[in-house]
Amino acid sequence: MRLRYDTLLSLRIAHAYYGGVCPDFDIVLPAETLRTLRGGRLLAKVLGGVLYVLFEADEGGAPVVSAAGAGLRIGLRLVNPYFSNYTAVPAELAAGTAWYRNGDAPGQLDAPEGRALVGAVFSRALARAERPVTVTLKDSDGQALRAETVTAANDRDDVSFDATGADPGPCSVEEDYGDGSPLTARCYIHPELQQTGVFAIVDLEIHASFYASAPAFEITFDARQDTLRYYLVVSNYSIADFEQLTVADLGADDEGRPEVTFTRVAAAAFTPGELPAALLATGDSRLVLFRSQVPVARRQRAMKKIQLSRNGDVLVEHLPQPGADQADAHLIIHVSR
Incomplete structure (x- = not known):
């Protein structure tokens, strides 16, 4: 069969x-x-x-x-x-x-x-210091499963529940301080x-x-969005050549995505959100930042043709973008003759 x-x-x-x-x-x-x-x-x-x-x-x-x-x-x-x-x-x-x-x-x-995902036995920290407070564990239908009153005489900062035997699923913990405005926390029991x-x-x-x-x-x-920052640490460039460095997105049309535009930021104009300039450029090297004007969505496949150029000559055809293991979008690029 x-x-x-x-x-x-x-x-x-x-x-x-x-x-x-x-x-x-x-x-x-x-x-x-x-x-x-x-x-x-x-x-x-x-x-x-x-x-x-x-x-x-x-x-x-x-x-x-x-x-x-x-x-x-x-x-x-x-x-x-x-x-x-x-x-x-x-x-x-x-x-x-x-x-x-x-x-x-x-x-x-x-x-x-x-x-809050909890096991059969769990504790709940009390939100307020007033006493007495009655703390009740309720099932998804609002029926009380366990309850305990904490008074000034038996005061403590949290309440423990043994929910052994309770059906797995959504529940709630209600703190009633007697003022008509109980506090409710949403939980889920599943050991x-x-x-x-x-x-x-x-x-x-x-x-x-x-x-x-x-x-x-x-x-x-949804993908997280970050401001894309390229810090160019430049060595052995004349001032004129340094000033001609640009970062531009030339791949937007090919990939059918919005164009990423960049603002050139001198080291003296870095904000507190930027990496410290003194840690990036030392000695005779120069530093400039190209910052995206709007946050850019993270993607596994890097955007193509975000290019570093000098006076029309492409120096880096595809600038790197933050990988999965990178918590921010600060990228340091060393440029030297």
Whole structure:
């Protein structure tokens, strides 16, 4: 008997830095997801950097077993330590774990939320010094799971919760100081994924419609933008030749991108955001900076034909651009006869 599998859904991670699929993540499937896959006669495969979930179908294309109503929890573990160098990570996600789900529309992801990923036992630092304060751990429906009151007599700076036995998933910690304005922190309980150290969690509810029309979910990241700075450290040039040095972008039309224009900045006019001139040019060398007039998006494939020239003669046809391992866009170019 030949088994037939059709696509139930797919999940793609894209990044403007790469101009397509982002290779910076490993897919992590926790134990409950593996159980759902087995029970629903589903397969999970990563092909070309895209996660595909397939269902076993009968000869007419209908599912042998329907998993409609079940959930798939997917962890995304970051494997590139330089990710933040070229990624515009939203502020609300920078300090926590990104949580994605298809809650509003079955076939697309909601905007991500930043949550603190915690294990079965965790502590929460109290935000204010007033006492008493009642601290309550609540599930996603707002039902209290655990609660504790801290008074002046048993004062401390944090509260610990043992959430062993609680269902994995989103939760919240509420601090009520009795003034009618409780403080709420968003958390996510999952001991297994917390141990793995995932960057993001994707919760997908399987809808019956997926079997007829497989949704293609996508998470996208924008590239970080930096002011591009070329510091030219010039030796053995006359003043006249030094003044004729220019940096210009001649590849914009060929590559179909906006032109990058540069401002020439004398060493005496460097701002606090620039590298110290005294550390770059010593002895008889001269120094000049060419600074992009607007921030430039990082990209894996360097822009071509950003050229260093002198009086029309091209000295460097393709100036370098910051690599993934570079946290800024300060580039030092030595020029000498």
